[in-house]
Amino acid sequence: MFDEIGDKELMSLIKKGDKDAFNELYSRYGRLVFNFAYKLTGTIVEAEEVTQEVFEKIWGKRNTYIIDKKITTWMLQICKNAAIDLLRRRKRTAPIDEYQLDFIVDETINLDDEVEINTIREKLMEAISNLPEEQKEIIKLIYFEGLTQREIAASLEIPLGTVKSRLKLAMSKLKNHFKR
């Protein structure tokens, strides 16, 4: 139903209180937010709490969202603040050094130089095309088709552990290529 709707239109529907559109927003960005929260908190339980808080805030503050603003920038900023608040409330420090965290998070969130982004995209597409076929398939199914690792294991009829190991190898190769 929402396949043909872009983010701006989706957010317009959410602003009007459309719950199905909100569900779609989770389908598009739930994993990104969850993994970002996991990186910041270091535990699955806390990442789940933070992700829940992020989406609650998005729903609660939907009327304040400016449609022209990039949705990922807005969501990841809320996620960063929610994770830092949670860690402070529990008197815990982030798994990575706080200064390093701020630097990485801000650099990541504020990536808005189109030329730089296009260069990175081109490098990434090239890196993906150089992966072995079975690793390329996993990357495509996860990132371009939005499948979960469990769904991939079921659809390819391979163990979940195999999916994870292929993904690990692929990410490691992409990271090396990306850093060059």
Added chain:
Amino acid sequence: MVMSSNDKIEKGLEELMLNLMMDIEPIDPPVGLRGKIISTTEKKPTQAKSHAPSGNIEALNPKRLFIFYL
């Protein structure tokens, strides 16, 4: 605005790029998380609690009324 397969690839590349920049190896979110999140849309907005007496003074507890007038 239509979300074409090109848009899907763009989105996928963005997520992958962010994951690589943050050194994230993606894991699946817990299965029940979606349900918890969607249930938040069912919650009624909480009303702000006021500590001041309401306009209907007679409706107040007599003890509180007494303290209020002290």
